[in-house]
Protein backbone atom coordinates (compact mmCIF):
# COMPACT_ATOMS: atom_id res chain seq x y z
CA UNK A 671 0.00 0.00 0.00
CA UNK A 672 1.00 3.59 -0.46
CA UNK A 673 0.91 5.19 2.99
CA UNK A 674 1.25 8.73 4.26
CA UNK A 675 2.67 8.92 7.78
CA UNK A 676 2.14 12.25 9.54
CA UNK A 677 4.17 12.23 12.74
CA UNK A 678 6.43 14.89 14.28
CA UNK A 679 8.22 12.65 16.79
CA UNK A 680 11.22 11.72 14.70
CA UNK A 681 12.31 8.52 16.47
CA UNK A 682 8.75 7.16 16.32
CA UNK A 683 8.31 8.27 12.69
CA UNK A 684 11.60 6.63 11.72
CA UNK A 685 10.75 3.38 13.50
CA UNK A 686 7.25 3.20 12.00
CA UNK A 687 8.49 4.10 8.54
CA UNK A 688 11.17 1.42 8.68
CA UNK A 689 8.76 -1.22 9.94
CA UNK A 690 6.11 -0.41 7.33
CA UNK A 691 8.64 -0.44 4.49
CA UNK A 692 9.90 -3.83 5.68
CA UNK A 693 6.30 -5.02 5.31
CA UNK A 694 6.45 -3.95 1.67
CA UNK A 695 4.56 -0.66 1.95
CA UNK A 696 5.57 2.58 0.28
CA UNK A 697 5.75 5.26 2.97
CA UNK A 698 5.94 9.05 2.69
CA UNK A 699 6.55 11.07 5.86
CA UNK A 700 5.32 14.54 6.85
CA UNK A 701 6.32 16.20 10.13
CA UNK A 702 3.69 18.92 10.26
CA UNK A 703 0.09 19.64 9.32
CA UNK A 704 0.74 22.06 6.45
CA UNK A 705 2.99 19.57 4.65
CA UNK A 706 0.47 16.79 5.27
CA UNK A 707 -2.36 18.83 3.72
CA UNK A 708 -0.29 19.50 0.60
CA UNK A 709 1.05 15.96 0.33
CA UNK A 710 -2.37 14.28 0.47
CA UNK A 711 -3.64 16.67 -2.21
CA UNK A 712 -0.70 15.88 -4.47
CA UNK A 713 -0.64 12.08 -4.27
CA UNK A 714 -3.26 9.38 -3.79
CA UNK A 715 -2.70 7.27 -0.66
CA UNK A 716 -4.37 4.04 0.38
CA UNK A 717 -4.27 4.90 4.08
CA UNK A 718 -3.07 7.93 6.06
CA UNK A 719 -1.63 7.59 9.58
CA UNK A 720 -2.20 10.92 11.28
CA UNK A 721 -0.77 12.05 14.60
CA UNK A 722 -3.11 14.18 16.68
CA UNK A 723 -0.52 16.53 18.18
CA UNK A 724 1.44 18.29 15.44
CA UNK A 725 3.63 21.40 15.79
CA UNK A 726 1.48 23.67 13.60
CA UNK A 727 -2.08 22.55 12.83
CA UNK A 728 -3.37 19.77 15.03
CA UNK A 729 -4.23 16.48 13.36
CA UNK A 730 -7.93 16.97 13.89
CA UNK A 731 -7.93 20.25 11.91
CA UNK A 732 -5.96 18.58 9.14
CA UNK A 733 -8.46 15.73 9.01
CA UNK A 734 -11.42 18.14 8.94
CA UNK A 735 -9.87 20.07 6.06
CA UNK A 736 -9.34 16.88 4.04
CA UNK A 737 -12.90 15.70 4.57
CA UNK A 738 -14.29 19.13 3.64
CA UNK A 739 -12.36 18.89 0.37
CA UNK A 740 -13.86 15.49 -0.28
CA UNK A 741 -10.72 13.43 0.37
CA UNK A 742 -12.00 9.97 1.22
CA UNK A 743 -8.73 8.21 2.01
CA UNK A 744 -9.05 6.11 5.19
CA UNK A 745 -7.34 7.82 8.12
CA UNK A 746 -6.04 6.22 11.32
CA UNK A 747 -5.51 8.77 14.09
CA UNK A 748 -2.45 8.19 16.28
CA UNK A 749 -2.41 9.87 19.65
CA UNK A 750 -1.14 9.69 23.17
CA UNK A 751 -4.40 11.14 24.38
CA UNK A 752 -6.76 8.41 25.37
CA UNK A 753 -9.74 10.46 26.52
CA UNK A 754 -13.08 9.24 25.25
CA UNK A 755 -14.20 12.76 24.27
CA UNK A 756 -11.18 13.18 22.00
CA UNK A 757 -11.70 9.80 20.43
CA UNK A 758 -15.27 10.79 19.63
CA UNK A 759 -14.06 14.10 18.17
CA UNK A 760 -11.70 12.15 15.92
CA UNK A 761 -14.46 9.96 14.56
CA UNK A 762 -16.76 12.96 14.13
CA UNK A 763 -14.08 14.64 12.04
CA UNK A 764 -13.96 11.63 9.74
CA UNK A 765 -11.31 9.32 11.18
CA UNK A 766 -11.77 5.67 10.23
CA UNK A 767 -9.82 4.26 13.12
CA UNK A 768 -7.96 5.33 16.21
CA UNK A 769 -4.77 3.99 17.75
CA UNK A 770 -3.71 5.21 21.18
CA UNK A 771 0.04 5.53 21.76
CA UNK A 772 1.96 3.54 22.70
CA UNK A 773 0.77 0.74 20.46
CA UNK A 774 2.26 -2.53 19.31
CA UNK A 775 3.44 -2.47 15.69
CA UNK A 776 1.44 -5.66 15.04
CA UNK A 777 -1.68 -3.82 16.16
CA UNK A 778 -1.04 -1.11 13.57
CA UNK A 779 -0.53 -3.75 10.86
CA UNK A 780 -3.80 -5.42 11.83
CA UNK A 781 -5.72 -2.13 11.64
CA UNK A 782 -4.12 -1.30 8.28
CA UNK A 783 -5.11 -4.69 6.92
CA UNK A 784 -8.68 -4.26 8.11
CA UNK A 785 -9.00 -0.81 6.51
CA UNK A 786 -7.52 -2.00 3.22
CA UNK A 787 -9.99 -4.89 3.06
CA UNK A 788 -12.89 -2.58 3.84
CA UNK A 789 -11.80 -0.01 1.25
CA UNK A 790 -11.52 -2.68 -1.45
CA UNK A 791 -8.94 -0.56 -3.29
CA UNK A 792 -6.00 -1.51 -5.44
CA UNK A 793 -6.18 -3.95 -8.28
CA UNK A 794 -9.45 -5.47 -7.14
CA UNK A 795 -11.23 -2.12 -6.97
CA UNK A 796 -13.70 -0.70 -9.43
CA UNK A 797 -12.28 1.17 -12.37
CA UNK A 798 -13.36 2.69 -15.66
CA UNK A 799 -11.08 3.22 -18.63
CA UNK A 800 -11.13 5.46 -21.69
CA UNK A 801 -8.09 5.13 -23.93
CA UNK A 802 -5.10 4.85 -21.60
CA UNK A 803 -6.81 6.93 -18.92
CA UNK A 804 -8.13 5.02 -15.89
CA UNK A 805 -10.61 6.25 -13.31
CA UNK A 806 -9.96 4.41 -10.01
CA UNK A 807 -13.21 4.45 -8.09
CA UNK A 808 -12.04 3.36 -4.59
CA UNK A 809 -8.98 5.59 -4.83
CA UNK A 810 -10.92 8.50 -6.32
CA UNK A 811 -8.11 9.14 -8.73
CA UNK A 812 -7.21 9.32 -12.38
CA UNK A 813 -4.24 7.33 -13.58
CA UNK A 814 -2.20 6.64 -16.65
CA UNK A 815 0.40 3.92 -16.22
CA UNK A 816 2.18 4.61 -12.94
CA UNK A 817 1.20 8.29 -12.85
CA UNK A 818 -1.83 9.12 -10.75
CA UNK A 819 -3.65 12.29 -9.61
CA UNK A 820 -6.30 12.51 -6.88
CA UNK A 821 -9.63 14.12 -7.62
CA UNK A 822 -11.80 16.22 -5.35
CA UNK A 823 -15.33 14.93 -4.73
CA UNK A 824 -16.80 17.18 -7.46
CA UNK A 825 -14.10 16.34 -9.98
CA UNK A 826 -14.58 12.67 -9.27
CA UNK A 827 -18.35 12.83 -9.79
CA UNK A 828 -17.84 14.79 -12.98
CA UNK A 829 -15.26 12.29 -14.24
CA UNK A 830 -17.66 9.47 -13.34
CA UNK A 831 -20.41 11.02 -15.48
CA UNK A 832 -18.05 11.39 -18.45
CA UNK A 833 -16.39 7.96 -18.09
CA UNK A 834 -19.83 6.34 -17.92
CA UNK A 835 -20.55 7.45 -21.49
CA UNK A 836 -17.30 7.51 -23.46
CA UNK A 837 -17.68 9.06 -26.90
CA UNK A 838 -21.07 10.62 -26.10
CA UNK A 839 -21.69 14.32 -25.70
CA UNK A 840 -22.81 14.99 -22.13
CA UNK A 841 -24.64 18.30 -21.76
CA UNK A 842 -24.17 20.98 -19.13
CA UNK A 843 -27.65 20.40 -17.72
CA UNK A 844 -27.07 16.64 -17.49
CA UNK A 845 -23.83 17.25 -15.61
CA UNK A 846 -25.44 19.84 -13.35
CA UNK A 847 -28.23 17.43 -12.47
CA UNK A 848 -25.92 14.49 -11.92
CA UNK A 849 -23.05 16.16 -10.09
CA UNK A 850 -24.63 19.17 -8.36
CA UNK A 851 -28.10 17.72 -7.92
CA UNK A 852 -31.58 18.83 -9.03
CA UNK A 853 -31.82 21.50 -6.33
CA UNK A 854 -28.71 23.38 -7.43
CA UNK A 855 -29.57 27.05 -8.01
CA UNK A 856 -26.14 28.60 -8.54
CA UNK A 857 -24.45 29.62 -11.79
CA UNK A 858 -24.65 26.86 -14.45
CA UNK A 859 -21.15 27.73 -15.66
CA UNK A 860 -19.80 26.10 -12.49
CA UNK A 861 -19.72 23.03 -14.76
CA UNK A 862 -17.30 24.78 -17.14
CA UNK A 863 -15.07 25.68 -14.21
CA UNK A 864 -14.89 22.09 -12.98
CA UNK A 865 -14.43 20.70 -16.47
CA UNK A 866 -11.44 23.04 -16.60
CA UNK A 867 -10.04 21.60 -13.34
CA UNK A 868 -10.55 18.06 -14.58
CA UNK A 869 -8.98 18.85 -17.94
CA UNK A 870 -5.88 20.24 -16.18
CA UNK A 871 -5.51 17.05 -14.15
CA UNK A 872 -5.94 14.94 -17.26
CA UNK A 873 -3.30 17.05 -19.01
CA UNK A 874 -0.87 16.39 -16.14
CA UNK A 875 -1.09 12.69 -16.97
CA UNK A 876 -0.51 13.50 -20.67
CA UNK A 877 -2.71 10.69 -21.98
CA UNK A 878 -2.05 9.60 -25.54
CA UNK A 879 -5.40 8.06 -26.34
CA UNK A 880 -7.95 10.05 -24.39
CA UNK A 881 -9.19 13.60 -24.74
CA UNK A 882 -11.86 15.63 -22.99
CA UNK A 883 -13.20 17.85 -25.73
CA UNK A 884 -15.68 20.71 -25.78
CA UNK A 885 -18.52 20.36 -28.26
CA UNK A 886 -19.57 23.95 -28.76
CA UNK A 887 -23.11 24.74 -27.75
CA UNK A 888 -23.74 21.15 -26.61
CA UNK A 889 -21.41 20.01 -23.84
CA UNK A 890 -18.37 17.79 -23.44
CA UNK A 891 -17.20 14.45 -24.67
CA UNK A 892 -14.53 12.10 -23.35
CA UNK A 893 -13.11 10.27 -26.33
CA UNK A 894 -10.72 7.36 -26.60
CA UNK A 895 -8.88 8.67 -29.65
CA UNK A 896 -7.79 12.04 -30.93
Ligand code: CA
Nearest residue numbers: 678721723724
Ligand atom coordinates in the same frame (compact mmCIF):
# COMPACT_ATOMS: atom_id res chain seq x y z
CA1 CA B 1 3.04 14.54 18.03
